[in-house]
Amino acid sequence: MTPQDSVPIIPSFGGEGDDGQRKLAIICSKGNLDMAYPGLILGAAALGNGIETHLFFTFWGFDMIAKTRMAKLKFSPVGNTAMHLPIGDARMPQALAPLPGIQALATKMMRKQISELDVPEPPELLQQIVDMGGHLWGCRMSADMMGLTEDDLFDGVEAIINADTFIEKTYGAQLLFI
Amino acid sequence: MPVAIICGHAVELDKDGFLTDYEEWNEILAKQLAANIGIDLTDRHWELIRWLRADYRRLGVSSTTRHTQSAGGFSIKEQLELFPKTPAKKMAYVAGLPKPQGCV
Incomplete structure (x- = not known):
């Protein structure tokens, strides 16, 4: 092996234009099962690319990190006109969406579809984010509104902080609001 | 397809610089690929690389960090120690597998 032998094309592991300083902040404000995934998956993907990543859980997004609720997120087809039935492109009539049992059924179906893709449940994804060095923060105002303390939150949450502190911590970051 | x-040995690479042919890979090549990205392969690296190649042969896709943890038993923390910062891509690169396509 000589230096001349070395491959001229070495993959860019950071991504084009990445100077190693890229930073991502994701604000998770929804507690529905379907709205929990985008932030968690993008966060895990960012960490897999070596990007410093911060997730801030606020309002209903608190359900994603509250110990007693995080494993029980639900999906509701109410108000979701893109909800399809498992038959071709048939859409679910909105009149059916609020019927008893539909939310439970839709939640069960979504969990099954996601698990078939080998994508973990939200709590396991949160743990993956922590294992990869991601930072999880709870929102002070939401915690106060819901009467929750750090003891009530997933262990990987570093602290409950106010909006101001989050803005300080994510100086220069790209930001996603979900 | 660029050839390097x-x-x-002449090996074919995809546009990102990953090997395209599973059979073109060998351990000498892996050492050079690892050196290209500043990694000195230890016994544990080799165990992981061999598992990744066997897993690819089984499933036909490059393993993600999560799958490497759940199916291979290499914790995400260990993967990060062995292949820092971007473990899934670096593991696939050194193991001569395509760039991983999975989301997590």
Whole structure:
């Protein structure tokens, strides 16, 4: 092996234009099962690319990190006109969406579809984010509104902080609001 | 497809620089690929690389960090120690597998 032998094309592991300083902040404000995934998956993907990543859980997004609720997120087809039935492109009539049992059924179906893709449940994804060095923060105002303390939150949450502190911590970051 | 000469052998690479042919890979090549990205392969690296290649042969896709943890037993923390910062891509690169396509 000589230096001349070395491959001229070495993959860019950071991504084009990445100077190693890229930073991502994701604000998770929804507690529905379907709205929990985008932030968690993008966060895990960012960490897999070596990007410093911060997730801030606020309002209903608190359900994603509250110990007693995080494993029980639900999906509701109410108000979701893109909800399809498992038959071709048939859409679910909105009149059916609020019927008893539909939310439970839709939640069960979504969990099954996601698990078939080998994508973990939200709590396991949160743990993956922590294992990869991601930072999880709870929102002070939401915690106060819901009467929750750090003891009530997933262990990987570093602290409950106010909006101001989050803005300080994510100086220069790209930001996603979900 | 670009072709590169690595360790005296011509190998085909995809546009990102990953090997395209599973059979073109060998351990000497892996050492050079690892050196290209500043990694000195230890016994544990080799265990992981061999598992990744066997897993690819089984499933036909490059393993993600999560799958490497759940199916291979290599914790995400260990993967990060062995292949820092971007473990899934670096593991696939050194193991001569395509760039991983999975989301997590």
